[in-house]
Amino acid sequence: MRQNGLKSEILGSLAQAAWFTVLLFPLIVMKVNVAMSKATVQFRWSYLPIIAIASFVLSFVWRRALEWSSTRVEKPAGSSFSSKIMGRFQIFESNKTIRLATVALFVLCVAVYPFALGMYHTNIMITALIYVMLALGLNIVVGWGGLLNLGYAAFFAVGAYTYGFLWKFVGPQFVSAGFDTGWLFWIALPMAGIIATVFGVLLSLPVLRLRGDYLAIITLAFGEIVRMVLQNASDITGGATGISLIPRPWFLGFKLPPKQAATYIYYIAVILVVLTVFIVRRLEDSRVGRALEAMREDEIACQSMGIDLVHNKLVTFALGAFWAGIAGVVLAAQTTYINPDSFTLWESVMILMAVVIGGQGSIPGAIVGAMLLKLLPEYFRPLAQYRMLIYGIAMIVIIIFKPDGLIPRKRKSYYFVKKNSADSGHEVRV
Amino acid sequence: MTSEMKPILEIEDLSMVFGGLRAIDCVSMHINSGEIAALIGPNGAGKTTIFNCITGVYKPTEGTVSIVDSDGGKEKIQGLKPHLINNKGLARTFQNIRLFSNMSVLENVMIGRHNSLKGGILSAIVRDRRTREEEQRILDESYEILKKIRLDQFVNETARNLPYGAQRRLEIARALATDPFLLLLDEPVAGMNPHETKELEETINLIREQEKVTILLIEHDMSLVMNVSERIYVLDYGRLIAEGTPLEIKSNREVIKAYLGE
Amino acid sequence: MDYFLQLFLSGTAKGSIYALISLGYTMVYGIVQLINFAHGEIYMIGGFTALILGGYLFTLGLPVPLVLVLSIFAAVVFSSAYGFTIERLAYRPLRNKPRLSALISAIGISMILQNFVLLMQTEKYLAFPSYLPELSFLEPVTEYINSTQVIILGTTSVIMILLTVLIKFTRIGKAMRATAQDTNMAQLVGINVNQVISVTFVIGSALAAIGGVLICSYMGQINYYIGFVAGIKAFVAAVLGGIGSIPGAVIGSFILGWTESLGTGYISSDYEDAFAFIILILILILKPAGVLGKNQNQKV
Numbered sequence: 001m002r003q004n005g006l007k008s009e010i011l012g013s014l015a016q017a018a019w020f021t022v023l024l025f026p027l028i029v030m031k032v033n034v035a036m037s038k039a040t041v042q043f044r045w046s047y048l049p050i051i052a053i054a055s056f057v058l059s060f061v062w063r064r065a066l067e068w069s070s071t072r073v074e075k076p077a078g079s080s081f082s083s084k085i086m087g088r089f090q091i092f093e094s095n096k097t098i099r100l101a102t103v104a105l106f107v108l109c110v111a112v113y114p115f116a117l118g119m120y121h122t123n124i125m126i127t128a129l130i131y132v133m134l135a136l137g138l139n140i141v142v143g144w145g146g147l148l149n150l151g152y153a154a155f156f157a158v159g160a161y162t163y164g165f166l167w168k169f170v171g172p173q174f175v176s177a178g179f180d181t182g183w184l185f186w187i188a189l190p191m192a193g194i195i196a197t198v199f200g201v202l203l204s205l206p207v208l209r210l211r212g213d214y215l216a217i218i219t220l221a222f223g224e225i226v227r228m229v230l231q232n233a234s235d236i237t238g239g240a241t242g243i244s245l246i247p248r249p250w251f252l253g254f255k256l257p258p259k260q261a262a263t264y265i266y267y268i269a270v271i272l273v274v275l276t277v278f279i280v281r282r283l284e285d286s287r288v289g290r291a292l293e294a295m296r297e298d299e300i301a302c303q304s305m306g307i308d309l310v311h312n313k314l315v316t317f318a319l320g321a322f323w324a325g326i327a328g329v330v331l332a333a334q335t336t337y338i339n340p341d342s343f344t345l346w347e348s349v350m351i352l353m354a355v356v357i358g359g360q361g362s363i364p365g366a367i368v369g370a371m372l373l374k375l376l377p378e379y380f381r382p383l384a385q386y387r388m389l390i391y392g393i394a395m396i397v398i399i400i401f402k403p404d405g406l407i408p409r410k411r412k413s414y415y416f417v418k419k420n421s422a423d424s425g426h427e428v429r430v
Numbered sequence: 431m432t433s434e435m436k437p438i439l440e441i442e443d444l445s446m447v448f449g450g451l452r453a454i455d456c457v458s459m460h461i462n463s464g465e466i467a468a469l470i471g472p473n474g475a476g477k478t479t480i481f482n483c484i485t486g487v488y489k490p491t492e493g494t495v496s497i498v499d500s501d502g503g504k505e506k507i508q509g510l511k512p513h514l515i516n517n518k519g520l521a522r523t524f525q526n527i528r529l530f531s532n533m534s535v536l537e538n539v540m541i542g543r544h545n546s547l548k549g550g551i552l553s554a555i556v557r558d559r560r561t562r563e564e565e566q567r568i569l570d571e572s573y574e575i576l577k578k579i580r581l582d583q584f585v586n587e588t589a590r591n592l593p594y595g596a597q598r599r600l601e602i603a604r605a606l607a608t609d610p611f612l613l614l615l616d617e618p619v620a621g622m623n624p625h626e627t628k629e630l631e632e633t634i635n636l637i638r639e640q641e642k643v644t645i646l647l648i649e650h651d652m653s654l655v656m657n658v659s660e661r662i663y664v665l666d667y668g669r670l671i672a673e674g675t676p677l678e679i680k681s682n683r684e685v686i687k688a689y690l691g692e
Numbered sequence: 693m694d695y696f697l698q699l700f701l702s703g704t705a706k707g708s709i710y711a712l713i714s715l716g717y718t719m720v721y722g723i724v725q726l727i728n729f730a731h732g733e734i735y736m737i738g739g740f741t742a743l744i745l746g747g748y749l750f751t752l753g754l755p756v757p758l759v760l761v762l763s764i765f766a767a768v769v770f771s772s773a774y775g776f777t778i779e780r781l782a783y784r785p786l787r788n789k790p791r792l793s794a795l796i797s798a799i800g801i802s803m804i805l806q807n808f809v810l811l812m813q814t815e816k817y818l819a820f821p822s823y824l825p826e827l828s829f830l831e832p833v834t835e836y837i838n839s840t841q842v843i844i845l846g847t848t849s850v851i852m853i854l855l856t857v858l859i860k861f862t863r864i865g866k867a868m869r870a871t872a873q874d875t876n877m878a879q880l881v882g883i884n885v886n887q888v889i890s891v892t893f894v895i896g897s898a899l900a901a902i903g904g905v906l907i908c909s910y911m912g913q914i915n916y917y918i919g920f921v922a923g924i925k926a927f928v929a930a931v932l933g934g935i936g937s938i939p940g941a942v943i944g945s946f947i948l949g950w951t952e953s954l955g956t957g958y959i960s961s962d963y964e965d966a967f968a969f970i971i972l973i974l975i976l977i978l979k980p981a982g983v984l985g986k987n988q989n990q991k992v
Contacts, residue, residue, distance in 0.1 A: 023773050026766075027737070027812050032744045034818045039747025066785060148792055150799075206977040212791050213727045217927065218976050221969040224924075228966050279555050286554030286565075287544060290533075294541045297530035304485055304524075306516035306545040306608050315551065349799060356796055385811065392803035399796045400785050411534050413586040416573050 013059040020055035021048065069401050110270060114263040122266050126334050128374040129269040130327045133276050135354040135370035136363065137323025140280070142352065143361030143409070144289060145316035146296025148216040150348050151203075151223025155196045155321040157230060157343035159328020162195050163188035164243035164338050165236075185248065188329045196325025197318045204317035208310055223348055230340040242339025265334050272330065276323060280363055283319070285412060292316055293361070346388075353395050359405025368407055436463045437498050438644060439484070439520075439612055444493035444508075446479050446668075453479045455668040456493070461612065466638055466645045468655045470679075471665035472688055477648045478525050480665070481614050485522050486512035517545060521610035523601040525617050525648075531590035535581060535600055538589050539572040542607025572607060578640065579603040579633060595626035599633065606641065613637065615647040619654055627654055634658055656680070664688070699957040700950065705841040705910070707949025708848035712903030713926035714933075714941040715855065716775075716896025722872040722936035723892050725791065729798035730778055731900060732923020733805035734771050736916065738901025739908040740809060742767040743820055750821075760823035767901040774805075775897030776890055784886070802920070809916040822909035840910045847906065851899065852942060858895075859938065868892060872936065921965065925952075928972040934985025943983055947971075 028047050033040050114122040134156060141149045166188050174184065203222055207215050231240055238244075248261045283289045294302040295312050303309050332338050350373060358369020377387045398405060439461040446454040454476045461467050469477050482488040484495050489509040496504040497518060507515050521542075530538050553561045576582045579599050584592060589600060598618055605613055618634070619627045631654055637643055649655045655662065655676070662679045664672040666688040672679055679685055713735050720728045746763030754762075782801050786794045826839050859865040871878040871888045879885050907922070908914045925948060933944025948968060955967045975982060 019773075019777075023770065023777065026741050026744045026770060027809060030744050030748065031813060032740075032747055032818065034743075034747075034821070038750075039743055039818075039821055040751060041744060041748040062781075069785070146792070148795060206973065210976060210980060213721075213725070213795060214931075214976055214980060216795060217727065217931070218973060220924070221928075221972045225966060225969050225973075228963065228969075232963060282555045282557060283551070286557075286561075287568075288551055288554045290537060290541050291544055293533060293537075294530050297532060298528045300487065300512075301524065301528035301530065302541070303512040304487070304516055304522055305542050305604065306513050307541070308511075308513045319551070349803065352796075352799075386807075388803050389807040389811065392800045392807065396782055396797050396800040396804070399793050399800070400782070403789065403793055411537070411586075411588065413534075414536055414569065414573075416582075416585070 009060070009063070012063075013056050016059040017052050017056035021052045024051050065401055114266050119259050119262050122262050123334070124375065124378050126262070126266050126269050126330070128371055129266075129273050130330050130334070131351065131354060131370040131374045132273050132367050133323050133327040133330075134351045135358065135366040136276050136280050137320045137327070138351050139355050139361065139363065139366040140283070140292070140323075141316050141320035142355055143359075143366070144284075144292040144296060145313070145320075146212075147207075147313065147316055148212060148219070148352075149317075149320065150216050150220035150345070150352065151226070152219075152320070152324060152351050153343040153345070153347035154203075154223040154226035155199060155324035156328045156331070156347065157226055157340070158196045158199050158321075159192035159325030160332040160338045160342070161230065161243070161328070162192040162325070163329045163332040164238075166191070168238075168243055182248065185329065185333050188332075189326060192325040192329045193322050194325075196321045196328070200317040200319075200321025201314055203321075204314050208313055220345065220348075223343075223345060227340050227343055227345075230343070238339070240339060240341075242337060244337040248333055248336065262334075265330065268333075269330055272326060276326075277363065277367070284363065288315065350391070353391050357391075357394055357398050357405060359407045359409060360403075362405060362407050362409040365405045365407040365409070369405070436500075437461065438463045439646075440494075440496045440498055440504060441480070441484070442494045442496070444480065444483055444495065445491050446476070446483055446488060447491040453668050454483070454490075454665075457665070457668075457670050459663055459670070459673075461644060461646055462661075464638070464642065464644055465660045466634065466647070466658055467661045467663065468659035469646065469648045469663045469665060470650070470652075470655055471671075473650075474667075475665040476668040477665055478616055479668075481522060481616055481648065483508060484515075484614065485520060486510050486515040516608055516610075519609070519611040520614065521605035521608045521612075522614040523598070523605055523616055523618060525620070527597050527601055529589045529597055529601060529604070531588070533589055535576065535584045535587050535589055535592065536569075536572055538600055538604050539575055539607045540568050542575075542604045543568045543571060545608065575603050575607055578636065579606075580629075595622050595629070598622070599630065602633065602637075606637065606643070610643060612644045612646065615645065615649075617648055617650065619649065619651050627651060630654075631658055695957065696954075699953045701837045701841060703950040703953025704946065705844045705949070706953060707929075707946035708844050709903045709907045709910075709945075710922075710926045710929045710948055711848055711942045711945035712851065712899045712906075713922060714930040714945050715938060716900045717923075717927050718930040718933070718935055718938060718941040719868075719892050719896050721930070723868065723875075723889055724783070724787070724794075726783060726794045726798065727927065728783075728893075728896075729795070729923070730801040730805055731775075731896065732919035732921075732926070733802055733809075734775050734778075734897045734919070735900040735904040735922055735926075736914075736919030737774055737805065737809065738767040738771040738897075738904030739820070739914045739918070740813065740916075741770040741901070742905040743818065743908070743914055746823060747821070750823075756823050757825070760825075763823065764902065764905050767905050768898045771897045771901030771904070772894040775893040775900075779890060779893040784889075802923075806916055806920065813916065815916065817913050817915045820908040820912055820914045822912065824906075824909050840906075844906050844910065847902065851902065855895075855899075855938070864888070864891060925965075925968045928968045928975075932971060932975050932982055934982030937982070937984045940982055940984035947983075 025048075028051055029044050031042050031044060033042070113125060134152070137155075138149065138152050141147050141152070163185070166184050171184065203219065207218055210218060233239070234241075248265065291302070291307050291312055292315070294305070294307060295309065295316075299309060302312075331342070351370075354369035354373045355366050356369070357372070358367070359365020373391065377384050383390065437460040439459075441457060441459045444454055444457045445452065457476075457480060459469075459480075469480065471477055479488065483490040484507075486507070486509070493508070494506050495508040496506050497520075498504050505518075507518060507520075530541065533541075573582065573585070576585060579602060581596060581599055581603060584596060584600075589597065592600060598620075602613075602615065602618065615634075619630050622630065634645060634647070635658065638645055647655075647659070659676060662672075662674060662676060663670060664679060664682070664685050666684075671684045671688060672682045674682070713731065716731050716734070717728060720726060720731070742763040745766040746759050749759045749762055750756075778801055782797045783794055786797055822840065824840055824843055859868060867878070867883045867888050868891070870881070870883060871885055875885055878888070903922075907918075926945065929944035929948045930941045931944070932947060933940030933942065948971065951971065952964060952967050956964045979985075
């Protein structure tokens with residue numbers, strides 16, 4: 001780097017540091033307290049050098065990052081960082097024994113998790129698994145369909161409250177009819193899925209004609225309305241206090257004590273997640289999945305190639321909502337208590353962040369994103385209050401510098417081999 | 431190959447009004463089975479607007495667009511949704527390329543085959559034998575189309591990484607995959623160099639011969655138009671000012687006036 | 693009738709505040725087609741800045757009118773600076789990327805700003821001392837309307853007029869209109885589009901800041917979360933009036949203000965926030981272009 005270039009860079013960064021120091025001065029250095037209608041201000045001078053130095057350094061970093069980002073060319077398929085790492089794992093693909101062994105080890109770890117780590121950690125993992133389901137569901141809508149849904153938590157709420165209502169209104173009859181309440185979970189599960197799907201379809205009807213930004217806002221409005229109704233219709237929904245004492249699923253006729261119940265729910269969650277991943281992978285590589293992605297890429301071209309846009313959008317929302325509904329039932333069973341606070345806009349944004357940070361449209365990305373978002377705050381307690389701040393920054397950094405996320409979507413490759421003299425394709429996947 | 435003079439598409443008194451602007455004014459055209467016809471005219475004449483009216487992107491203010499079947503029966507299609515019109519056998523490419531940029535070349539074509547499949551969500555999940563066979567069939571058919579258009583070496587390439595000429599051809603391949611009887615090409619050689627243009631010219635002839643598809647194209651490149659089309663319609667300020675064979679059009683006074691001024 | 697008048701006037705005051713915020717939304721959307729989710733936070737930061745600096749100046753012993761002027765000035769300056777910085781940092785790099793990206797970035801900024809203020813100041817509701825003067829000539833009608841409301845109405849009217857003059861008659865206003873219509877063409881005729889966009893953000897933020905100070909004086913309190921709610925409602929107002937249209941934003945804001953006021957007065961106060969959302973959904977279903985908007989056909 002030439003001397004001049006460096007000098008002007010340093011000047012530039014100094015200027016930016018000065019800018020930020022002044023800009024952030026009132027809110028960071030000065031702290032206001034109000035007592036008896038009089039505002040008093042205290043000065044936290046120790047923060048001043050921190051802002052100055054941090055912004056100086058970060059301005060260099062940011063500038064470099066922008067340069068790197070703008071001159072970056074799309075690398076050929078094999079050379080990106082993540083595929084190099086994947087390359088290290090080639091050994092797994094080729095050697096069947098090693099692959100089997102790894103899978104077996106993984107399954108073992110998953111299976112003994114609750115016993116190895118105890119109830120506290122198991123509960124955390126259950127929450128994380130619920131979020132994995134949510135992220136996979138939202139991934140269908142946002143990642144594949146390109147439809148930004150900011151009210152996804154509403155479907156989550158529908159699922160949870162379906163179970164809650166079932167317990168609240170049908171529960172008593174159930175008990176008096178001699179059935180154990182443990183059955184309710186298993187009834188609620190498919191019911192919630194269906195009802196959430198219905199809500200998904202209902203939501204999609206008004207938004208069929210709307211473009212991206214309007215769509216985002218109307219889904220946000222929908223989410224908020226659902227939460228407000230849950231909050232205010234106290235007679236039915238229990239209002240802010242919600243519904244409690246929701247029964248846990250029973251195990252072969254036995255009511256389990258909390259510790260075993262948590263383990264049981266953990267396994268249920270694991271199985272549901274496995275099922276979700278399985279189904280979503282199948283959808284990804286199918287006519288339905290391709291149609292959704294085509295819609296995201298270009299709605300007009302997609303229509304002109306014979307795809308019914310209305311039907312596609314309905315399917316997208318319905319599919320997405322279904323998983324949220326199921327996840328809601330698991331949540332209700334885990335916590336045995338639901339109230340509107342679990343289904344705020346921030347929930348929707350969190351799930352969106354998991355999808356965006358993990359990798360829009362990518363199944364492993366959604367899983368990793370959800371895991372990170374739910375597990376990190378639990379295991380990095382000291383930073384917990386900065387959680388939202390960190391996530392917000394992460395989301396912006398990712399969307400500017402690595403928009404396809406931590407684990408980008410990998411498109412399937414096909415290889416065609418001539419069969420004898422007749423030319424017929426024979427596909428081999430990569 | 432000579433085309434039989436049997437119309438398969440009839441456009442009658444088509445008009446399209448946007449606000450105060452009459453983009454197309456009482457245009458009547460017909461396309462005959464098996465021919466290659468061209469729609470030309472100065473910029474802004476309304477050519478793409480006509481395409482949009484035919485393919486359902488716009489609902490025309492007045493007039494009709496009809497598919498004519500072998501007995502002469504007419505089926506009105508104006509105002510229908512684009513996907514329905516595509517189902518009936520009309521496919522198109524776009525003036526500004528509209529590929530599914532982040533999907534692979536093969537996947538772009540596979541989407542064209544979307545409607546040859548029946549399966550929905552359930553069959554996607556269950557993936558029974560019939561679904562698997564259908565998937566295999568789409569793969570084979572799409573690959574065949576790519577081979578015909580000579581894009582098979584790009585099979586797994588992301589669409590937006592393709593060279594420009596290849597992208598245009600991919601759009602055509604995708605449109606072909608929808609199994610149309612009429613293919614509408616909107617400026618297929620725009621931005622191409624002479625070599626690519628020649629290639630595309632061959633492709634167009636090949637499509638007509640092998641796929642038995644009728645072609646209507648919008649173009650500015652006069653050499654392509656003259657070489658490839660059998661009949662030409664000329665549009666100016668939304669009105670049809672001439673119709674005829676390339677030779678006739680070349681010497682038509684109105685046409686020359688529209689392009690070059692008096 | 694009295695009750696109605698009270699509600700109507702307070703609705704008008706509310707509408708004025710929404711107008712100040714929604715103008716920022718609509719101008720930014722008109723120029724860069726971005727829903728600036730962080731705009732509500734700018735409004736909140738304006739209020740906080742006024743509180744902090746105003747409080748400090750007051751403790752220094754400066755006379756109240758001076759404190760008022762300086763704190764509003766500070767709020768405007770700082771909010772504008774925030775708006776300017778956010779645009780440069782988080783939106784400009786995404787200008788040519790898909791719209792979804794900028795939207796996600798805006799959501800991120802909104803979260804960052806909220807939590808930033810939360811962490812650096814407090815999560816509690818703080819009492820906001822109002823330095824606004826009491827207008828003695830209002831004595832006879834204080835039952836219907838108070839000083840703050842009058843000040844709000846007056847300030848907003850003056851600002852509207854100034855803004856209209858700016859947009860219609862000045863060079864920068866013309867540049868803004870041109871850029872809003874066709875960014876590429878504006879660049880080709882020599883307009884510095886980046887500058888125009890920055891100016892738009894600055895003006896929008898300044899208006900929001902004024903709105904922030906006024907509303908906090910009116911309500912007597914401030915909290916890190918107020919930006920979000922106000923932002924959504926102001927956005928609804930902008931959509932209602934026709935996003936991208938300046939007179940539309942004003943009309944939409946007043947309609948919203950009156951609906952909320954009369955709605956909470958006559959129907960139910962629990963669902964105050966719901967009115968905005970219901971209006972939004974109705975408008976987007978029935979006439980997405982809004983009251984004054986034009987249906988835009990996509991170019992194929």
